[in-house]
Amino acid sequence: MPENEVTLRMRRRAKELLAGGEVQQVIGWEKGTFWYQSPPVFIRQPEEADRLVWDDFCLANPAIYLLDDRYGQERVGLFVKGCDARAVVRLIQDRQLVRERVYLLGIPCPGLKDPEAARTTGRESAQLPPARRCQHCLYPNPVLYDELLAQTVAPRPPLAPRAAVKALEAKGVEERFRYWREHFRRCLRCFACRNVCPACNCTACLFDLARPTWLAKEVDPANNWFYGLVRALHVAGRCIECGECERVCPVGLPLMALNEKLAKDLEELFGFKGAGLDLEGLPPLSFWQPDDPDHFA
Amino acid sequence: MSNPYVPVIARIERIIEETPDVKTFHLVTAAGKPFAPRPGQLAMLSLLPVGEGMFSVSGQGEAHLEFAIKKVGQLTTALHEAEVGQAVGIRGPYGNGFPVEELQGKDLVFIGGGIGLAPLRSLINYCLAHRPDYGELLIIYGARTPADLVFKEELFRHWPQAPGTAVHVTVDAGDAGWQGPVGLVPALLEQLNPRPQGKVAITCGPPVMIKFVLQALERMGYRDDQVITTLERRMKCGLGKCGRCNLGSKYVCLDGPVFTLGQLKALPAEY
Amino acid sequence: MPWLKDEAMPAFLAALQSQGRLWVPVEEEWGSCLAVWEEKSLRLTPGPTLLAAKGLFLPQTEKLFHYRVEAEGAVISESEPPAAAARQIVFGLRPCDVAAVAVMDKVFLDGGYVDCAYRARREASALVALACREAAPTCFCRAFGLDPLAAPGADVLLLPLEGGYLVRAQTAKGEELLAQAQGVLAQEPALDWPAPPAFLLEVTAAGVPAKLAAMFDHPLWDNLYQKCLGCGICTYLCPTCYCFDVQSADRGTEGYRYRCWDSCMFPEYTLMAGGHNPRPTKKERVRNRFLHKLCYLPERFGVFGCVGCGRCLLKCPVNLDIAAVLKKVQEVGTHV
Known part of the structure; x- marks a missing residue:
């Protein structure tokens, strides 16, 4: 699989862009310790470009690393799937990045595989279920790019769209309360969900502030829950539904159910189709219009 | 067994306004002096609920400890708002302190900047209290302006009058009343040029001052074991457990804060 | 040596439970952890549980004292934790996790000061280890010279064999534990000592501390950190990561430090x-974490x-x- 056409094109283009000085660095994926791991890789030398791969496990979003050097001058070549490109759009809209600093090599994404299933079942790629987030992806083709490394793909009809949200909405308030309490009880507060999130691009985060203590460092159900819910509300309308928060959570919190619920509400209230689909469409909670529905009145 | 994280409650007995942003607090407990630290040792002071932080003990009397504290963050701001009589938690002493035995018989050159004179002061006064054990004392100190000089009483009265003690004070920028030298501490040090033979230099101050002081001392011929400095790091326990104050395999709270330049050069430069 | 038949395991666990709170490995939908037996049922899989046992000795959040x-x-109104912690038995710790407890012991019980809360919990705890006949794909304890069939720091060691477990008390505490379980133990049948499990990962730490001691300024660190998310997964899952913060919980005129x-x-x-x-970017932080584990702690x-528990590989x-x-x-190469 790593020797596929896209991989070969990635390597060739990375070499050309680096050798020609068009970019100083490219960010893509390489193979990890296990066959079902394709972690991010940072390449500066053309001769290192052969480490790059494109396969079923390139789940990591390379765009978030742009935040580590958000005020820098370097031009970065970024390999982007559909969801990654939406992250780039969001970073540009949030003024964390100027478009000229990235050269986007788009990869129309056929949908990736679930690495957890690979690990636990040992089945080969073709037999694995799709990664959870890919099951209802509507935008597999990069929405912003400088070049495409493959033919665009037709979006598959989403499997059971918003199934998790609908199932939760069907429960009563008490049951939903118990459901979230039980989940957040085990949150370790490692902040992986926040750190991996392209919507969480603030230079300073309220959850890190010692005083005033918005979020106590005590790890208990109340503080954990507060963290999870406030974060979900903060990224409402800016979440690109890439599912990275849920993938990285070490204790398997169903975080996307929260994000999808908010996305669903935003769609119903504002007709919002999703964050980061184009450079013009701002998140509905980022601006105000006289004819906004006003449920606070 | 006692819980090492529980402070003893002390009270502020006296507050001295050293500069616009430095105050010295005298702390006493019901039993008198909270403990008897060696010069250069540390103590955890807490003002609850605001927080707890590690401070150098800048002096002690028969029945009290002294802390010269600069207002830089939330805890120190709260301390600066405290009044005489207020309760302050204290636990310690922590750290190694200055090697007072090894320094016996040596001439000592103290080079301080700003609030960095606080730990040096504890050693200077210790040497003066044990005068026969130590050689000549040369004190070189500077601050940004005359108003920023700490321990003025000692700098201009007590120390210059003490036997075998010379004091040189400089400021980065003078004012109308300032008669003394104007300039940076490293420049004054080079001008005074104390010969390294039989001497140990002890320096504490802002990182940029330390950097140039160390360069000057090296040029003057001081060996790495003739130079001593003290470090500051964020600390939570003071007991070598919470993890954050390590420099390589050493902990500033246990193995420091006092290090020779030779020891520091063998450690990662994470300070 | 005493022999525990597979089918006698519940009776054995009940005998342990009668002597204190019994923690056993359980499998949840999201991963494995230690839970109180009978609230959840024992489930053994190769390798250690996803969540380590360290929280039983160093809780993720722990009150130190109350103030008014x-x-x-402020005045101190009450000091926690109580001098005597509740008795607990931790069952099913793998040899790696037993070794990890020994690392925590070094930090909290050695090295100048004794941490009283940790000591109280450790003294009130008995460790019943389970040797590994099979390694998980992420296991690499051998890299640190551990024997997957032994757990020198445990009070009791169980060695799984065909049809049951060889049971060995390794400390006085272990003998005491087993004394209450005599009724469910049989005598050892003649069985061959098993071969150690096969490992997938080829890793060794031989020579690493000395090599790293000269690598603080090595260019390796310039790239290694780049992909780090700066999250706490590795530290919170790691069975030897012990660093903590101390903070106040303020409730008006009273509160507590934790x-x-x-x-x-x-x-x-x-x-x-x-x-x-002093460690301003991910580079310094990543470097410190690995140097701490592989160089500073050995020093x-x-x-x-x-x-070599493999939790960071997993997550x-x-x-x-x-x-x-x-x-x-x-x-x-070590050249810079």
Whole structure:
């Protein structure tokens, strides 16, 4: 699989862009310790470009690393799937990045595989279920790019769209309360969900502030829950539904159910189709219009 | 067994306004002096609920400890708002302190900047209290302006009058009343040029001052074991457990804060 | 040697439970952890549980003392934790996790000061280890010289064999535990000592501490950190990561101080009042974490801060795990 056409094109283009000085660095994926791991890789030398791969496990979003050097001058070549490109759009809209600093090599994404299933079942790629987030992806083709490394793909009809949200909405308030309490009880507060999130691009985060203590460092159900819910509300309308928060959570919190619920509400209230689909469409909670529905009145 | 994280409650007995942003607090407990630290040792002071932080003990009397504290963050701001009589938690002493035995018989050159004179002061006064054990004392100190000089009483009265003690004070920028030298501490040090033979230099101050002081001392011929400095790091326990104050395999709270330049050069430069 | 038949396991666990709170490995939908037996049922899989046992000795959040704010400032109203912790038995710890407890012991019981809360919990705990006949794909305890069939720090060792377990008391505490379980133990049948399990990962830490001691300024660190998310997964899952923060919980005129796990991966960890940070970027933080485990702890306490449990291999979202780092350290030249 790593020797596929896209991989070969990635390597060739990375070499050309680096050798020609068009970019100083490219960010893509390489193979990890296990066959079902394709972690991010940072390449500066053309001769290192052969480490790059494109396969079923390139789940990591390379765009978030742009935040580590958000005020820098370097031009970065970024390999982007559909969801990654939406992250780039969001970073540009949030003024964390100027478009000229990235050269986007788009990869129309056929949908990736679930690495957890690979690990636990040992089945080969073709037999694995799709990664959870890919099951209802509507935008597999990069929405912003400088070049495409493959033919665009037709979006598959989403499997059971918003199934998790609908199932939760069907429960009563008490049951939903118990459901979230039980989940957040085990949150370790490692902040992986926040750190991996392209919507969480603030230079300073309220959850890190010692005083005033918005979020106590005590790890208990109340503080954990507060963290999870406030974060979900903060990224409402800016979440690109890439599912990275849920993938990285070490204790398997169903975080996307929260994000999808908010996305669903935003769609119903504002007709919002999703964050980061184009450079013009701002998140509905980022601006105000006289004819906004006003449920606070 | 006692819980090492529980402070003893002390009270502020006296507050001295050293500069616009430095105050010295005298702390006493019901039993008198909270403990008897060696010069250069540390103590955890807490003002609850605001927080707890590690401070150098800048002096002690028969029945009290002294802390010269600069207002830089939330805890120190709260301390600066405290009044005489207020309760302050204290636990310690922590750290190694200055090697007072090894320094016996040596001439000592103290080079301080700003609030960095606080730990040096504890050693200077210790040497003066044990005068026969130590050689000549040369004190070189500077601050940004005359108003920023700490321990003025000692700098201009007590120390210059003490036997075998010379004091040189400089400021980065003078004012109308300032008669003394104007300039940076490293420049004054080079001008005074104390010969390294039989001497140990002890320096504490802002990182940029330390950097140039160390360069000057090296040029003057001081060996790495003739130079001593003290470090500051964020600390939570003071007991070598919470993890954050390590420099390589050493902990500033246990193995420091006092290090020779030779020891520091063998450690990662994470300070 | 005493022999525990597979079918006698529930009776054995009941005998343990009669002597204190019994923690056993259980499998949840999201991963495995230790839970109180009978609330959840025992489930053994190769390798250690996803969540380590360290929280039983160093809880993620723990009160230190209570205070009351009076007119002239705070006074201590009550000191926690109680001197005597409740008796607990931790069953099913793998040899790596038993070794990890020994690392924590070094830090909290050695090295100058004794941490009373940790000591109380450790003294009230008995460790019943379970030797590994099978390694998980992420296991690499051998890299640190551990024997998957032994757990020298445990009070009791269970060695799984065909049809049951060989049971060995290794300490006085262990003998006491087993004394209550005599009724469910049989005598050892004639069985061959098993071969150690096969490992998938080829990793070794041989020579690494000395090599790393000269690598603080090595260019390796310039790239290694880049993919790090700066999250706390590795530190919170690691069975030997012990760093903590101390904070106040303020409830008007009263409150308490507590400590809670902290992570050296977080910028605030070393951030000083006034804004200076001696480890300002991910590079310094990542470097410190691996040097701490593979160089500083060996220097200070003579033990590695890694036991090869594989949790970071399992859960680091970007594969910046310690096995990968060990491999890189072994590969590079020491020249700078």
